[in-house]
Amino acid sequence: MTSPSDVRRIPAERLRTFTCQALQASGFSNDEARIGADVIVEADVRGVDTHGVTRLAGYVNMTRLGYIKPRARWQVVNDGPTTALIDGDGGLGQYLGHLAMERAIAKARGLGLGAVAVRNGTHNGMNAYYPLMAVRAGLIGFAFTQGPAIVPPFGGKTPAVATNPLSIGAPAERHEHVLVDMATTVVAGGKIRLAAKKGQPIPPTWALDGEGRPTTDPEAALKGFFQWAGGYKGYALAVMVEVLSSVLAGGLFARQVPPMRVFGQQPLIESFLVMALDISRFMPLDEFRQRVDALVDDLTSCERAAGVERILVPGQPEREMRAERLANGVPVSAAVCAELEQLARDLKLPSPLG
Amino acid sequence: MTSPSDVRRIPAERLRTFTCQALQASGFSNDEARIGADVIVEADVRGVDTHGVTRLAGYVNMTRLGYIKPRARWQVVNDGPTTALIDGDGGLGQYLGHLAMERAIAKARGLGLGAVAVRNGTHNGMNAYYPLMAVRAGLIGFAFTQGPAIVPPFGGKTPAVATNPLSIGAPAERHEHVLVDMATTVVAGGKIRLAAKKGQPIPPTWALDGEGRPTTDPEAALKGFFQWAGGYKGYALAVMVEVLSSVLAGGLFARQVPPMRVFGQQPLIESFLVMALDISRFMPLDEFRQRVDALVDDLTSCERAAGVERILVPGQPEREMRAERLANGVPVSAAVCAELEQLARDLKLPSPLG
Numbered sequence: 001m002t003s004p005s006d007v008r009r010i011p012a013e014r015l016r017t018f019t020c021q022a023l024q025a026s027g028f029s030n031d032e033a034r035i036g037a038d039v040i041v042e043a044d045v046r047g048v049d050t051h052g053v054t055r056l057a058g059y060v061n062m063t064r065l066g067y068i069k070p071r072a073r074w075q076v077v078n079d080g081p082t083t084a085l086i087d088g089d090g091g092l093g094q095y096l097g098h099l100a101m102e103r104a105i106a107k108a109r110g111l112g113l114g115a116v117a118v119r120n121g122t123h124n125g126m127n128a129y130y131p132l133m134a135v136r137a138g139l140i141g142f143a144f145t146q147g148p149a150i151v152p153p154f155g156g157k158t159p160a161v162a163t164n165p166l167s168i169g170a171p172a173e174r175h176e177h178v179l180v181d182m183a184t185t186v187v188a189g190g191k192i193r194l195a196a197k198k199g200q201p202i203p204p205t206w207a208l209d210g211e212g213r214p215t216t217d218p219e220a221a222l223k224g225f226f227q228w229a230g231g232y233k234g235y236a237l238a239v240m241v242e243v244l245s246s247v248l249a250g251g252l253f254a255r256q257v258p259p260m261r262v263f264g265q266q267p268l269i270e271s272f273l274v275m276a277l278d279i280s281r282f283m284p285l286d287e288f289r290q291r292v293d294a295l296v297d298d299l300t301s302c303e304r305a306a307g308v309e310r311i312l313v314p315g316q317p318e319r320e321m322r323a324e325r326l327a328n329g330v331p332v333s334a335a336v337c338a339e340l341e342q343l344a345r346d347l348k349l350p351s352p353l354g
Numbered sequence: 355m356t357s358p359s360d361v362r363r364i365p366a367e368r369l370r371t372f373t374c375q376a377l378q379a380s381g382f383s384n385d386e387a388r389i390g391a392d393v394i395v396e397a398d399v400r401g402v403d404t405h406g407v408t409r410l411a412g413y414v415n416m417t418r419l420g421y422i423k424p425r426a427r428w429q430v431v432n433d434g435p436t437t438a439l440i441d442g443d444g445g446l447g448q449y450l451g452h453l454a455m456e457r458a459i460a461k462a463r464g465l466g467l468g469a470v471a472v473r474n475g476t477h478n479g480m481n482a483y484y485p486l487m488a489v490r491a492g493l494i495g496f497a498f499t500q501g502p503a504i505v506p507p508f509g510g511k512t513p514a515v516a517t518n519p520l521s522i523g524a525p526a527e528r529h530e531h532v533l534v535d536m537a538t539t540v541v542a543g544g545k546i547r548l549a550a551k552k553g554q555p556i557p558p559t560w561a562l563d564g565e566g567r568p569t570t571d572p573e574a575a576l577k578g579f580f581q582w583a584g585g586y587k588g589y590a591l592a593v594m595v596e597v598l599s600s601v602l603a604g605g606l607f608a609r610q611v612p613p614m615r616v617f618g619q620q621p622l623i624e625s626f627l628v629m630a631l632d633i634s635r636f637m638p639l640d641e642f643r644q645r646v647d648a649l650v651d652d653l654t655s656c657e658r659a660a661g662v663e664r665i666l667v668p669g670q671p672e673r674e675m676r677a678e679r680l681a682n683g684v685p686v687s688a689a690v691c692a693e694l695e696q697l698a699r700d701l702k703l704p705s706p707l708g
Contacts, residue, residue: 080466081466082465082466082467083466083467083631083632083635083636085636085637111434111436111465112434112437112467112469113436113466113468113469115466115467140597140598140602153653153654155662155665155666156656156658156662157658157659160653160656168594170594170597170598178593178594180587180590180594182587182590182591186584205559208659212657212660212662213660229583229584229587229588230540230587230588232668233534233536233583233584234583234587235668236536236668237536239532239649239653239667240522240524240534240668242649243494243532243646243649244522247524247642247645247649248633248637248642249636250636253645253648254649254652255652277437278437281436281439282602282603282604283432283604288601288602291601292597295597298609298610299514299515299593302506302510302512303506303511303512304566305506305511305566305567308510308566311509311510312508312509313593314586314589314594
């Protein structure tokens with residue numbers, strides 16, 4: 001485990017500049033690199049470290065191997081008054097996600113709702129980024145994303161779908177926003193790898209062994225599968241996310257998607273759907289923001305169960321983390337610092353560590 | 355527990371006719387009664403018995419007490435090209451849900467997407483009914499519903515929101531459809547009451563005692579609260595359902611909603627949002643249906659974990675139940691049969707038991 005002394009605080013702006021330069025040096029256009037860097041570093045800033053600069057070397061490597069295509073010739077396959085379908089041509093997932101939500105927002109501003117699907121995308125990073133674009137525009141935003149087959153259906157032991165996250169966000173006033181961004185599995189790989197490193201058992205609800213049986217052994221779990229959040233309920237949500245993204249977008253779905261076990265060294269094909277809803281078609285935006293504030297106040301002021309310090313609302317930990325990290329810099333582990341320095345040498349860029 | 359000999363099989367059509375007559379006799383218009391009866395009995399037919407004719411005496415009683423208003427003067431408060439907001443005037447929830455989805459479907463057919471919110475509704479019954487209307491129209495349907503404050507926020511012990519269900523459905527061809535309809539809590543009251551009757555412990559993930567601590571004692575659970583499905587993930591979804599329904603619709607939200615502990619004897623105020631998405635804006639509907647079939651085949655043909663008989667997709671148990679019950683009649687317990695006979699006497703109607 002990382003001790004505080006292994007961690008360096010790096011200003012978000014410096015990470016963003018370096019990430020942008022690394023993507024430009026890999027062949028991406030200025031727009032692709034700028035937007036990609038913003039999505040990636042926003043994950044670090046919000047404390048979603050698994051989707052931040054720790055992935056940068058992987059993205060660069062996948063680009064070198066031809067699994068992410070710089071300056072991809074994405075195309076709008078179908079365009080309607082409130083909908084669009086984009087073929088991403090294997091371009092940068094973050095850029096395609098941003099492009100899709102920009103269009104969904106424009107459509108929602110015009111007619112009240114917008115939905116844009118993308119097929120042949122690549123890893124789009126932190127799913128929450130796209131609903132947050134809608135939130136900043138005063139809209140409610142949705143994102144549904146699928147990917148490589150790593151989790152078996154409920155009751156199965158053949159990996160068939162991804163952890164299929166869904167995200168929904170809505171603007172508030174004093175409280176900025178409320179936002180859910182959740183994988184439909186209980187946990188993803190990071191927490192299990194950490195338990196394995198520490199030699200500690202994991203709760204029986206986290207993972208299955210290779211035979212599809214619940215296990216408390218992190219090593220068995222790493223050879224097995226994630227469990228669905230809420231059992232069959234998480235599975236049911238994941239199936240609907242698959243339908244709303246890959247099936248609707250005409251992309252590869254379920255076991256059609258090439259497998260991905262090692263991030264950064266294999267293809268990572270994703271489809272996604274983003275949607276935006278114009279609040280002002282229902283009530284004045286200011287009134288809505290105040291109502292969300294009142295909901296947050298109502299929930300967080302409830303009596304607490306024994307041992308509970310605070311009652312939170314979804315998105316609050318990340319909002320608080322964001323404020324702290326923008327003020328004090330993003331903590332980057334020694335291992336990731338070393339990766340970034342290596343990347344700087346490889347791409348002949350100034351080190352982001354200053 | 356009900357033994358098979360206590361159960362009578364009653365044809366769905368007969369239950370539907372009786373439910374319609376009971377609603378008419380309670381003052382509802384022919385349209386309200388016909389649609390209300392269809393939503394109620396469709397729950398029985400799909401095996402969602404908790405939302406079927408077992409609730410009819412409660413609805414009739416709530417109407418008598420003035421908590422559901424027959425021939426309510428609902429109004430379209432805001433109407434846009436893809437959106438609408440309806441004030442339900444305390445009318446029959448099932449009728450208002452049907453009305454809202456009818457309009458969402460019409461808007462989606464016109465421009466690709468539709469979203470209709472309802473405030474001042476009452477209990478809208480089985481949430482799945484509304485996405486299934488969209489599915490029959492060849493669209494993808496969504497429903498988000500809130501209600502009285504019975505579940506505390508994650509970490510709390512003051513009840514603040516309902517079990518806030520969400521439902522999403524999409525059409526298939528051979529497999530008819532896939533559909534999730536889930537409360538955001540692990541279970542609702544029925545299973546806990548059954549364990550209490552049998553004197554059996556419940557799993558520690560189902561419920562909390564009155565102090566907000568997980569409990570295996572069903573009696574303590576009945577004085578306490580439901581637990582969220584997937585812990586904070588179910589809670590996060592419930593908060594977003596609250597935002598999408600009551601907050602957006604301008605209805606009462608969270609602890610503003612009058613409490614409801616005994617169904618049928620207290621007010622039950624709900625807001626909801628339904629949405630529809632036109633698949634044909636993305637790809638030909640037939641192609642989409644075949645892709646959903648292929649997804650279902652891919653998932654259900656995965657290797658099974660030990661002890662698992664079949665791998666299912668969401669909505670499949672209810673589809674299979676529906677076929678069986680339409681063929682053989684709906685099993686109605688002796689207790690519910692007695693309630694229906696009493697209702698027939700009270701309302702001077704022919705008995706539904708024939």
